[in-house]
Amino acid sequence: MKPLFLVGYMAAGKTTLGRRAAQLLNVEFIDLDAYIESRYRKRISDLFAERGEEGFRDIERRMLHEVAEFDNVLVATGGGTPCFFDNMEYMRHRGVTIYLAASVQTLCRRLSHAKVKRPLVAGKTPEELYEYITEMLNRRESYYRQADYRFDADGYESLDSVDEAVHRLAVLMQNPAYGDGADEI
Structure with missing residues (x-):
């Protein structure tokens, strides 16, 4: 099976949905940020601090190319991954996005209620968080929309709804036309 890449903003559910979908589909799940941390034995925030965004994005690109060579894998990318270099084009060429x-x-709701606060949004007031996410989505949306498929991530908040979404994804991936169109799923 071609690699499957989940893209979208932080807290869209790439890791949650991806992990469950990988189990159902019996493929390996890779969270790209966790993969980078494991390979470099440093947290993403430390890599950003040491190398700057440009240095981190170069690492991210190299690790993306590495995991894209694996068979039977579902990759949850970082929120910015598709927005740098030719990453989105590369993922679409290697697999399905x-x-x-x-x-x-x-x-905003998911990030506000998250047990682990993400460094980019930690300490922001609800108004600041809303403005920040709005601005970042405006910058990134054109990259995200290049994906082969669009999946409405607003609809799953409970485990049952996540399982329903995973089953819809599994049906898509088992379809002979898998990867042949830019459709809503």
Whole structure:
């Protein structure tokens, strides 16, 4: 099976949905950020601090190319991964991309209630968080929309709804036309 890449903003559900989908499909799940941390034995925030964004994005690109060579893999990318270099074009060439699209309201709610605070949004007031996410989505949306498929990520908040979404994804991937169109799923 061609690699499957989940793209979208932080808190869209790439890791949650991806992990469950990989189990159902009996493929390996890779969270690209966790993969980078494992390979470099440093946290993403430390790599950013040491190398700057440009240095980190170069590492991210090289690790993306590495995992894209694996068979039977589902990769949850970082929120910025498709927005740098030719990453989105490369992922589309190597496999199938799915954009997990979530509204600003959903992303704000998920990030506000997350047990682990993400460094880019830690300490922001609800108003600042809303403005920040709106601005970042405006910058990144054109990259995300290049995905082969768009998946409405607003609709799953419970385990049952995640399982329903995973089953829809599994049906898509078992379809003979898998990867042949830019459709809503």
